[in-house]
Amino acid sequence: MKVSIALILGIVLSTLAVLIPPAAVPVESDTLTMAVWGMPFEDRLFRDGYARGFEDLNPGWSINYQRQTQIVEKYNAWHVQQRGADVMRVGIDSYHAFVDKGMLTPLNQFIHDPEVGLSEAEIADYFPQIWRQLQLGGEIYALPSDNAQYGLYYNRTVFDAWNAAHPDAPIDYPTSGWTWDDLERAANLLTTKHERGRTVQYGIMFDLWAWPFMAFLRQAGGTCWDEAGTTTRVNSPEGVEALTYLVSIIPEDAPIKAIGLADSAASPAQLFKVGSLAMLLDGSWRAPNLELDNPDLDYAIAPLPHGRERAVVSGSVLWAISSHSEEPRKAWEMIKWMTNREQSLRYWDALRVAPPARISVVQSEAFRSTPGLVTEDGVVRVPPMRREQYPLRAAWLEYAITPDPQTGRRPGFVEASRYQMDLQSAITNALVAAVRDGVDPKAALDRVAAEVHAIIDRDRAAKGLPAIRRD
Numbered sequence: 001m002k003v004s005i006a007l008i009l010g011i012v013l014s015t016l017a018v019l020i021p022p023a024a025v026p027v028e029s030d031t032l033t034m035a036v037w038g039m040p041f042e043d044r045l046f047r048d049g050y051a052r053g054f055e056d057l058n059p060g061w062s063i064n065y066q067r068q069t070q071i072v073e074k075y076n077a078w079h080v081q082q083r084g085a086d087v088m089r090v091g092i093d094s095y096h097a098f099v100d101k102g103m104l105t106p107l108n109q110f111i112h113d114p115e116v117g118l119s120e121a122e123i124a125d126y127f128p129q130i131w132r133q134l135q136l137g138g139e140i141y142a143l144p145s146d147n148a149q150y151g152l153y154y155n156r157t158v159f160d161a162w163n164a165a166h167p168d169a170p171i172d173y174p175t176s177g178w179t180w181d182d183l184e185r186a187a188n189l190l191t192t193k194h195e196r197g198r199t200v201q202y203g204i205m206f207d208l209w210a211w212p213f214m215a216f217l218r219q220a221g222g223t224c225w226d227e228a229g230t231t232t233r234v235n236s237p238e239g240v241e242a243l244t245y246l247v248s249i250i251p252e253d254a255p256i257k258a259i260g261l262a263d264s265a266a267s268p269a270q271l272f273k274v275g276s277l278a279m280l281l282d283g284s285w286r287a288p289n290l291e292l293d294n295p296d297l298d299y300a301i302a303p304l305p306h307g308r309e310r311a312v313v314s315g316s317v318l319w320a321i322s323s324h325s326e327e328p329r330k331a332w333e334m335i336k337w338m339t340n341r342e343q344s345l346r347y348w349d350a351l352r353v354a355p356p357a358r359i360s361v362v363q364s365e366a367f368r369s370t371p372g373l374v375t376e377d378g379v380v381r382v383p384p385m386r387r388e389q390y391p392l393r394a395a396w397l398e399y400a401i402t403p404d405p406q407t408g409r410r411p412g413f414v415e416a417s418r419y420q421m422d423l424q425s426a427i428t429n430a431l432v433a434a435v436r437d438g439v440d441p442k443a444a445l446d447r448v449a450a451e452v453h454a455i456i457d458r459d460r461a462a463k464g465l466p467a468i469r470r471d
Contacts, residue, residue: 032331033064035085037071041381044373045350046089050343054334061330063087075322079103084322086331090142092133092316096229096418104141105321110332111140118336125341127357127401130316133416142318143339144357146347149314149400149412150211152183152305153272153280153290156298158190158201174279174302176310176399180219180245183279183305187249190278199253205268206281208256208431210424211313214415216242219307229417230468232452234427235445242307243441247434257436273297285353287393291383300392303399303411310411312400316357352382355397362398419456426451 036046043065051063066085068074072094078084079101090098098104111118123131130144152174163170171186187203194200206212213234214224222238225231233239250256255266269286271277273294280286281304290297304312319335321328337343344356349370355362372384385393400412417423430444457467 030060030327030330031062031064032086032327032334033066034087034334035066035068035071035074036089037068038089039381040067041373041375042351043067044375044381045347049346049350050334050338054337057337058330058333063334075103076101078322079324082324084324086321086325086327087334088320088322089145090318090320092130092144092318092414092416093420093424095134095142095318095320096136096416096420098320099136099141100418102323105323105325105328105331106139106141107143107321107332108139110329110336116329116333116336125358125360127316127359127412129314129410129412129414130357133316133414134318142320143335145317145319145339145344146354147314147316147357147400147412147414148354149284149312149397150215150281150304151284151312151396152178152302153282153286153299154302155272155275155278156300157275158278162190173300174305176303176306176396178302178305180216180305180307184245184249187279191251199251200276202251202254202271202277204249204279204281205251205254205256205271205277207268208428208435210427210431211283212246212281213239213242213427213431214424215304215311215313216246216307218311218313218413219304219309220245221308224415224423225417229419230456231470232423232449234423234430235442235449239445240442243430243434243445246431247441250435272299284355284397288352288382292380295383301394301396303396306411310404310407310409311413312411314400314412314414316414317354350382352385352394355394359401362401368394419452419459422455423448423452 034046034051036042038046046067047065051065055061055063071089072091075084075088075090075098084103088104090104110116111123126144127147130147134140134142134144154174156173159171159173169189171189174182174186183204189203190201191199191203192201217224217234217239220238220242222236222242223233226233255271256268268277268280269282269289272280273290275297287301290299319338321331321335325331339357341358341361344358344361345364345366348356348361348367350373352370352372355367361367368390369387370385372380373382374380401410403410426448430448433439434441434444453468453470460467
């Protein structure tokens with residue numbers, strides 16, 4: 001009986017095998033993991049444009065796309081587990097630390113490869129201030145994607161109203177020729193009060209974080225680090241001068257002096273959007289947001305004013321390869337492709353948060369207008385920039401990468417170091433202390449130096465190295 005049942009079952013299974021076609025066997029493809037951070041709408045560029053675009057160019061390859069929050073922590077956690085993303089979006093302020101920990105693949109082997117490498121012209125096309133920062137021990141560990149810059153936003157309506165009311169004391173629109181004195185004069189004149197003493201329009205404001213201080217420190221002739229990157233120079237006389245100046249131009253009753261208002265309707269950006277702030281120091285990423293929230297705002301952006309030096313603080317987003325990648329050569333092909341001229345322009349066209357890190361792209365005609373980014377359901381996420389808007393909204397970005405006629409130096413600079421994140425956090429605290437609590441600028445910056453040097457020396461002790469001898 002058991003044999004009969006087995007025979008019947010065998011016949012049934014054989015019949016089913018004939019009648020039902022076999023399931024399609026999945027064809028395994030080679031895979032790269034790509035990790036980014038950003039807003040969900042930015043998937044339209046990074047996932048649909050870059051990841052899917054690279055797949056189209058490389059049949060048989062697939063991109064495991066991941067948009068992460070807290071991506072620095074994620075990268076560090078993956079590294080501890082001896083794994084990582086093949087293609088990594090990295091901020092330059094984390095770059096030195098990642099290299100020091102052995103998290104990134106050295107790229108010289110690919111850069112100088114005769115088949116897949118970069119030409120001398122391509123290397124020279126990257127913004128040189130960024131390229132120099134990427135060279136550590138003779139190696140390059142990432143390719144630059146963009147060059148975010150810090151500038152001076154100004155409300156043209158406010159300037160026009162002042163000039164109409166004060167024809168004998170006009171204030172010209174800001175230009176690259178403005179000095180600290182020009183900025184201070186305009187800030188004072190454009191701060192207006194209600195008859196009861198309440199300020200109804202502020203001259204200038206900015207978020208309390210590291211970038212405004214780093215910009216004015218360099219303009220004063222100072223620098224954040226010594227050559228070794230193990231001793232900070234923020235508490236130099238130039239640093240004290242810069243912080244003292246920044247504190248002095250903020251109105252006494254400015255909302256940023258109050259705790260808890262940084263992200264409220266009284267924040268500098270929000271006040272600028274509604275016309276209650278004449279000038280705003282902010283990054284290139286602010287422009288699309290202003291236009292989205294207030295399309296009728298008549299504003300423009302100028303390069304930062306200068307002190308003894310012409311200096312524009314900037315940053316950069318990079319594309320790197322994890323040291324744990326099993327496909328570093330293919331990952332190289334992808335990051336090289338994403339930073340070529342065509343894809344760099346695609347980045348600007350879609351997001352307009354920062355100019356690409358390629359000089360030829362910023363100086364091209366195609367850079368002077370953008371189509372913006374609209375979702376499939378018709379929601380505008382990044383407004384377009386028309387060609388006639390370029391002089392007001394984006395021409396200022398050329399200043400940072402253009403050599404000064406007198407010195408030959410480009411005003412743009414990037415601060416990067418193994419301990420850059422620690423320094424910037426401490427600078428932010430110092431700026432808050434000086435602006436909100438009235439702490440003496442020298443004392444606030446001495447505290448920064450002490451905190452950062454303690455972090456460096458603890459790190460060195462953990463590696464069996466002696467503390468740095470500092471004057």
